Amino acid sequence: MPQSFPSPFARRRARRHDPARVRAALTAEVTALRATVATLTCSPAADAILHGPTRLGDWTVRDLVVHLAMGLEALPERLEAPAPTGPVLDLQEWLRGQGELSEDEVRATAGELARATAERAAALADGGPEAVSRYFEEAADRFAEALGPASGRTLVPIRTGAMTVDDFLVTRLLEAVVHADDLAAAVRQAVDSGDRWGSGAPAAAAQVHHEGAAPPLGAGPDAFPHDRQALAAVVRLLADGLAEQAPGGSVEVRVPPFAVVQCVQGPKHTRGTPPNVVETDPLTWIRLATGRLDWEQALREHSVSASGERADLGGVLPVVR
Template sequence: METVREAFRDECVRLEAVLGELTAADLDRPTPCPPWKVRDLVAHVRTGAGRLAGMLAEPAPPAAEVDAVTYFGAAKFTPEVDRDRVESARRDGAALPGVPATVADFARAWRATDEAVAAVPPGRVVRTRHGEPMTVTEFLRTRVVELAVHGLDLADALDRVPWLTPAAARVTAAVLTGGRLVPDALAWDDVTLLRKVTGRAPLTGDEAARCDAAGLGGLSFSG
């Protein structure tokens, strides 16, 4: 749990600093996640980072049934669910206040999650918005993945060098690969791994073959 909390905090602190450097015009830039603008993607990330605090206020299910890897399976992300996710972020993005207030809102959200997590045992079970029982540790791993992957999307939208933190890179890579070893022949750094496995960068024929042989890929992303 402490390793995952470190990754969550590191990535949130870094994103909070980046948000503090934005201008009002930056919020309306397009992103690699159409039809979202930066403001919409920020709203989506803020919701995801703060989600666990509310989940911990609910009664605990009796036992966990999924982990971070199976949470990202594509089956649950139907067109209806995806459409609701997209439109919800656009509504929240349109309602974002100025940059300083947006930064403060994100800071409150992620810190509320961090404080809520610190107050419960790692094995505490929560229910996701999809109805799946997961341990707090496993669900927090999904938050790190969302922050890391959408951090790349925001960096691209803002023409910045990706700010992926080392702790978040380790946690995210473990989820993206399902704990499998990435073939040495691929020679991917952390950012390239995230881009390639999530479809944000194309695979060459050789890379695709090596990924298939290693059992990598096939995850879907939604907060």
């Protein structure tokens, strides 16, 4: 029997993200971020922690918190912007566009974000940790005020055209979950830093680290109290993005308990146990799909399992950058 090769141009049925669940997940994730930022900025070593490093290049913890606040401000700002005139993209089209960005486009976009973040962080520098905390709280308040009455069908502008509010909120959930994980990693680094920031910083960071709810599924010692539905939505969005950017049926990617997708061009599996399987936990998948974790590193650390000669995602990750 001849092998079946799915067309790489066949459009997958778009997954529907329940708008009410997305809004509830965003509200919960922002609430957890509020608590973390408040604890961090009122600690005795807040200045030292805010000046500490993150895994995002030259960004400090202050820059990261400021960027998180700017991400929340994006909703009210875009709702107040003039009606968009560009093409209306759904989430699949947006994800496909992410995969088609050239290295130059990625660098240019990252540069714009870095400059805007640096300018906002510099404006808050003289106010100390209190100014950072106040800015984040005000941004979260503006976000909450805009979220309630916003119609899901309203179009808002994005870099490449327009998107409905319902779909745009899924991208805000992605931003919140991924950067909350970045913040957790930075706090973990502070806990492990010993005397490098002074004796108060690790203890203060440990206080932030232990605040909140129980660790989420798949979390390590740097756990952030992610909302379960927030994790589920982001895992599924990124899994769908992989299937959109690397279409096919030769590899099955499993992220229990939230997602299973098939991807990568080649012989399509139709029955029994798939010959090529990749499996990992939700947070590891999110880190892989957003470029926080390298595929080879994940294999070395045994945080991902890959069986079968085609079960190599190193060439198709990350999904978004």
